[in-house]
Amino acid sequence: MKTWRCHNGLLPILTMLGLAMPISVLADVPLETLKTQVEQLQMQLKAIQAKLEEQEQQSATKDDVYQLEKEVVQASEWLSPNTIVHLAGYGDVGYSKSYGDDDNGDFRVGTFAPIFHFQYRDLVMLEAELEIDVEDNGETNTELEYMTIDVFMNDYAAFVAGKFLSPIGQFRQNLHPSWINKMASAPPGFGHDGAAPVSDVGFQLRGGLPAFGGIRSSYAIFASNGPTLESEDGELEGIDAEGFNEDADGDKVFGGRVAILPVPSLEIGLSGATGKAAVNSDDGESIDIKLEGERDYDVYGADFSYQLMSSNVDWLQGLGLRGEYVKTKVGSTDKGEAASAGASWETWYTQAAYRIPSTKIEAVVRYTDFDSAVDSGDQKQWGWGLNYLFSSNVIAKLNYELNEGKEKDSATDSNRFLFQLAYGF
Amino acid sequence: MKRINRKTIKMMVGVVASLLVSGALSSSVQAFDYPVPGDFALGAQQWADSCTRCHNLRGPAELRDDQWITTMFHMRLRAGLTGEETRNILTFIQASNNSLPGGSPTKASLIDANGTNAQSGKAIYDQTCIACHGANGKGAIPGVPDLTDRNGRLSQPDDVLLINVVRGLQSSGSPMAMPPKGGNPELSEADIRAVIEYLHSSFGP
Incomplete structure (x- = not known):
């Protein structure tokens, strides 16, 4: 059809040419020349x-234009939705070898911890972290590390409700992810069943305050269900402070943390919580918490962090110092059948990390002293580490821990070698 | 202890109630357009100050602009930032996340060479560069090259420096790349030449 249209266009031109030429001229033109001209015209026609x-x-x-307009509209929807969904998190794998307790050395999957963010404009965010790990027997264990709905009320206050990481100190709420923690392990007393609470269920108000004279500050205050206690052989053995949906003892725990930054690179924090707690497990078996007496439950914490960002002494730049102290005290009771005496757990650590200038290598040293309510839990630890930063969020760590416990050749007393590859995403 | 607890509880309830009321009132009058743009220069400084307190700095190009929104709101709670600080940092990161189209632009195609309204090199440095390079040019965060090094970056020809600034640069040993134009897409070639001149006069041999 197109060819026909084009031929139609060409015919008048050829006719005009023919009419314009005198007959005598045509008579003088050899047939071959005309043939050539026609062939040339055909070629030009094909080209056109x-x-x-x-x-x-x-x-x-x-x-086509309508489709394009539709795609542009859809693209702008992607660029400015009211709800944004984002998957973050971290994971780590590695190897550990403990010396002194017949450990063969094990390759290990540490933790896979996906973090889900669902945000509605700048008003509300739901954030949740799962902690998935593999037990020694191969079973997969999944726990809800935290799940909160955060309402951003104004520039200085956010209302946080749900299961949240404990605002006591800094390690649990800010430093425990493996791509952030400079060492391959948590400092003794700051892990699960330690002196520092891990998480809690309740309401929290937190935020940053306006800078005053160049000094910044932040706060977090909370009301929560609080922990439960474990006893064994007539003594308090542990605190379960990992967030329960039930306030078994009936008394809420209240607490918070305030932090000031006298200079941008230095943060000093004070934290604490007070309330009641009761024993719900004796010798590994659940007991009626209502028959057990309530005990005073108090936690105190202090922490600091200092990053040497800029210095006239070149080699000092890249040095980071931090430390943290937490003490948990549980009072006595004359009711119930579990342990009657009170107990306390106390731990502190200090850590120095140094990034060798113009390299991806970082050296770390950490000292921890954990004084547990039971002697078998006591531990003093020197940890030495050498890290290689593939990027800011992919880190390989080589650690050696010099451990000193009260029971010879126990897990808390055995030195340990660790390798960890951590990836934050 | 009971008396102390009751006092503490009453005080906390009072604080929570007053903050909730003030928060509810403020939110009702808040203009609700998100994300409200913040201050780029303040954001650069607050980004360098706040993030390194806990972890290595993550470069702006590691996430998309929309992912940075949720990440920054998450970090607002973790790092105890105010809403304003959060918006400032977000503005800096999103602006720094812009890369030039095309693979390897030539110098001639980089930017308009006829920028007649060049800002002062010091003013630009103080707003855009100082957060990472520091007031003394030695670098404010680990891995940033020392501009005072006699054999360092500033020993290269100005045309090379210009291209590096415009395109951005990954230094060896640095946790993140310098974003194109230091993260400030508004800079013209004349602005960048002014900064380079300032670098030579302040930190050069």
């Missing part, structure tokens, strides 16, 4: 045809 087809392919129809 090809050009027209190419133009037709490249030009947009109204339908």
Whole structure:
């Protein structure tokens, strides 16, 4: 059809040419020449045809424009939705070898911890972290590390409700992810069943305050269900402070943390919580918490962090110092059948990390002293580490821990070698 | 202890109630357009100050702009930032996340060479560069090259420096790349030349 159209266009031209030429001229032109001219005209015609087809392919129809407009509208929807969904998190794998307790050395999957963010404009965010790990027997263990709905009320206050990481100190709420923690392990007393609470269920108000004279500050205050206690052989053995949906003892725990930053690179924090707690497990078996007496439950914490960002002494730049102290005290009771005496757990650590200038290598040293309510839990630890930063969020760590416990050759007393590859995403 | 607890509880309830009321009132009058743009220069400084307190700095190009929104709101709670600080940092990161189209632009195609309204090199440095390079040019965060090094970055020809600033640069040993134009897409070639001149006069041999 297109060819016919083009021929139609060419015919008048040929006719005009023919009419314009005198008959005598045509008579003088040899047949061969005319043939050649016709062939040339045919070739030109083909070239014009090809050009027209190419133009037709490249030009947009109204339908094409409509489709494009539709795609542009859809693209802008992607750029400015009211709800944003984001998957973050971290994971780590590695190897550990403990010396002194017949450990063969094990390759290990540490933790896979996906973090889900669902945000509605700048008003509300739901954030949740799962902690998935593999037990020694191969079973997969999944726990809800935290799940909160955060309402951003104004520039200085956010209302946080749900299961949240404990605001006592800094390690649990800010430093425990493996791609952030400079060492391959948590400091003794700051892990699960330690002196520092891990998480809690309740309401929290937190935020940053306006800078005053260049000094910044932040706060977090909370009301929560609080922990439960474990006893064994007539003594308090542990605190379960990992967030329960039930306030078994009936008394809420209240607490918080305030932090000031006298200079941008230095943060000093004070934290504490007070309330009641009761024993719900004796010798590994659940007991009726209502028959057990309530005990005073108090936690105190202090922490600091200092990053040497800029210095006239070149080699000092890249040095980071931090430390943290937490003490948990549980009072006595004369009711119930579990342990009657009170107990306390106390731990502190200090850590120095140094990034060798113009390299991806980081050296770390950490000292921890954990004084547990039971002697078998006591531990003093020197940890030495050498890290290689593939990028800011992919880190390989080589650690050696010099451990000193009260029971010879126990897990808390055995030195340990650790390798960890951590990835934050 | 009971008396102390009751007092503490009453005080906390009072604080929570007053903050909730003030929060509810403020939110009702808040203009609700998100994310409200913040201050780029303040954001650069607050980004360098706040993030390194807990972890290595993550470069702006590691996430998309929309992912940075949720990440920054998450970090607002973790790092105890105010809403304003959060918006400032977000503005800096999103602006720094812009990369030039195309693979390897030539110097001629980089930017308009006829920028006649060049800002002062010091003013630009103080707003855009100082957060990472520091007031003394030695670097404010680990891994940033020392501009005072006699054989360092500033020993290269100005045309090379210009291209590096415009395109951005990954230094060896640095946790993140310098974003194109230091993260400030508004800078013209004349602005960048002014900064380079300032670098030579302040930190060069």
